[in-house]
Amino acid sequence: MYRFLLTPRWWAINVFVVLAIPVCLVAGTWQLGRFEDRVAEHREQQDAADAAGDPGGQVRPLERLLPATTETVGEQARVTGEFDAGRELLVPDRTLDGERGFYVLTPLLPEDGGPAVPVVRGWLPGAADPARVPEAPSGEVTVTGALQAAESPSEVGAPTGLPAGRIGVIGAASLINVLPYEVLDAWITVREATPPLAAVPPSAPSGTGLDADAFQNLGYTAEWFAFAAFAVFMWFRLFRREVEARRDAELGLGPPGPLIPGQEPGAGPPGPSDRPDPEPAGAGARSGSPSPPA
Known part of the structure; x- marks a missing residue:
């Protein structure tokens, strides 16, 4: 009964299924692995953030942590230089502990003459107001804080049309337009802020952890499986339909043919006695029916 599986049509079906199943399983397993990797990255970033908030955490020179990557973001960095207080910037619409306020960003000019380092000296609640900001330390200072990756407008929902002295995104792409010197494409948030400023806790870099991309990988996993x-x-x-069709054919239970007008549904084909008698020649003339034209 199952010899139909050896027909060319079923050979094509069988080969397709045999190849499709492992391909789908491999693709689903790969997407699941990507999700697990992102979960592991999320845990690593959480550990790094916890270590950054620990005063006893290891502190390394800033140059040893550059460029800012998923491995170095959140690490404690140390850099020495002088604050450029005259070009201090405020970053509005930033939330800390559920309260809206603003960051205070002061460029630090390193003693080695490298690119200026954006330093977030802290956070204040309310609207951005430079009159409420304490002055930056003068002279040479050593700043210790968590290294952070440059932001993008889509990540922070940066406002547009800001007045002078305000900036919506912390990164070289935006700072280069308001500062007259080269700027590091990363920033530091100080570990201990000067009151009334509140220290800004470090955050995990974008594109890692349990973000939308991670759950997209999980969705692809379910799709492939x-x-x-x-x-x-x-x-x-298809196999069941084929078996049932062949069994019906063996029992003579094929699909019904077209109905003949006047025949009851389910009746078989008409026999010789059921066929109407042929009309004799000339019957049409005797019954008064018009004869066809010659």
Whole structure:
């Protein structure tokens, strides 16, 4: 009964299913691995953030942590230089502990003459107001804080049309437009802020951890496994229909033919006695029917 599986049509179906199932499983397993990697990165970033808030954490020179990557973001960095207080910037619409306020960003000119380092000296609640900001320390200072990656407008929802002295995104791409010197494409948030400023806690870099991309990988995992299950389901469905059709054919239970006008549904084909008698020649003339034109 199952010899139909050796027909060319079923050979094509079988080969397709045999190849589709492992491909779907491999793709789903790979997407699941990507999700697990992002979960591991999220845990690492949480550990790094916790270590950054620990005063006893290891502090390394800033140059040893550059460029800012997922491995170095959140690490404690140390840099020595002088604050450029005359070009201090305020970063409005920043939230800390559920309260809206603003960051105070002061460029630090390193003693080695490298790019200026954006330093977030702290956070204040309310609207951005330079009159409320304490003065930056003068002379040579050593800043210790957590290294942070440059931001993008999509990450922070930066406001537009800000007045002078305000900036919406912390990064070289935006700071280069308001500062007359080269700026590091990363920033530091100080570990201990000067009152009334509140220290800004470090955050995990974007593109890692349990973000939208991570859950997108998890969704792709479910899709690939569903494709594999669907291939198996369709094969069994086609196989069952083929077996039932061949069994019906062996029992003579094929699909009914077209009905003849006047025949009851389910009746078989008309026999010789059921066929109407042929009309004799000339019957049409005797019954008064018009004869066809010659």
